[in-house]
Amino acid sequence: MSVIRPNLRVAVFVERFAESDIPAQLYILKFHRMRLSNRHLEQKAVDLCDIQPDHDVLEVGFGGGEGLKYAAKQVRGGSGKIFGIDISNVCVQHASSKFKRLIRKDKIDVSLGTVGNLPYEPNTFHSAFHVNTFFFWSNMSLACSELYRVLRPGSKLVSVVDLKHYSVLKKKNLLPMMSVDPINYMFSLEAAGFTDVRVEYFEERGVEYPAFLASVEPDLKVELE
Numbered sequence: 385m386s387v388i389r390p391n392l393r394v395a396v397f398v399e400r401f402a403e404s405d406i407p408a409q410l411y412i413l414k415f416h417r418m419r420l421s422n423r424h425l426e427q428k429a430v431d432l433c434d435i436q437p438d439h440d441v442l443e444v445g446f447g448g449g450e451g452l453k454y455a456a457k458q459v460r461g462g463s464g465k466i467f468g469i470d471i472s473n474v475c476v477q478h479a480s481s482k483f484k485r486l487i488r489k490d491k492i493d494v495s496l497g498t499v500g501n502l503p504y505e506p507n508t509f510h511s512a513f514h515v516n517t518f519f520f521w522s523n524m525s526l527a528c529s530e531l532y533r534v535l536r537p538g539s540k541l542v543s544v545v546d547l548k549h550y551s552v553l554k555k556k557n558l559l560p561m562m563s564v565d566p567i568n569y570m571f572s573l574e575a576a577g578f579t580d581v582r583v584e585y586f587e588e589r590g591v592e593y594p595a596f597l598a599s600v601e602p603d604l605k606v607e608l609e
């Protein structure tokens with residue numbers, strides 16, 4: 385008889401999520417895939433944010449946590465802090481355990497919640513980013529207004545998406561509740577108050593990806609308040 389010795393971390397993970405409605409093994413695969421395949425997109429989003437060591441930065445929909453990890457490196461040695469919010473309890477629990485040390489050092493903060501009701505004060509963040517996430521927002525205008533509210537005057541919002549991959553998933557109806565509509569996203573950003581809303585393309589490993597960028601005008605926001 386062969387004995388399978390499970391990796392301890394996997395075993396803890398399986399135990400923790402065994403009672404959830406999706407089998408734990410699927411979560412492990414999902415995290416593994418997110419972590420490996422999207423790392424370069426998360427890093428690109430962080431780079432586009434131009435994070436300085438004293439910046440407070442928000443990631444919405446951090447999933448496997450690669451973006452939080454890379455962003456936290458940018459504020460190492462400064463007074464800055466990286467905040468993450470995700471609607472998935474599994475993602476939040478995973479990040480809480482993965483970043484235990486950085487959370488204790490007050491460099492990372494993770495919250496369970498939705499982009500439509502952000503638990504932060506107005507004008508908190510120097511930048512915010514999200515990767516492969518806006519497709520899942522049920523109320524796009526509320527989401528964009530909330531992001532605008534918590535961003536500081538003069539700050540920027542970055543969104544990177546694997547548009548081709550999600551368009552294929554949508555076409556195959558694999559994620560029916562998802563809306564792959566970048567134009568609606570961009571219009572909603574403008575309606576919420578963002579300026580200079582634009583898309584730039586970049587290439588990674590021979591594939592072209594869009595990055596959506598939007599700014600919060602330094603003066604305009606002050607006038608609106």
Ligand SMILES: C[S@@+](CC[C@H](N)C(=O)[O-])C[C@H]1O[C@@H](n2cnc3c(N)ncnc32)[C@H](O)[C@@H]1O
Pocket residue numbers: 418419422425426444445446447448469470471472475497498499500514515516517520521522
């Ligand atoms: C496709 S995953 C992307 C995860 C990660 N950014 C990446 O690229 O690997 C989408 C993430 O957004 C989160 N999410 C979906 N709707 C959300 C909402 N309304 N508010 C906050 N997070 C949300 C999901 O739980 C999930 O972690």
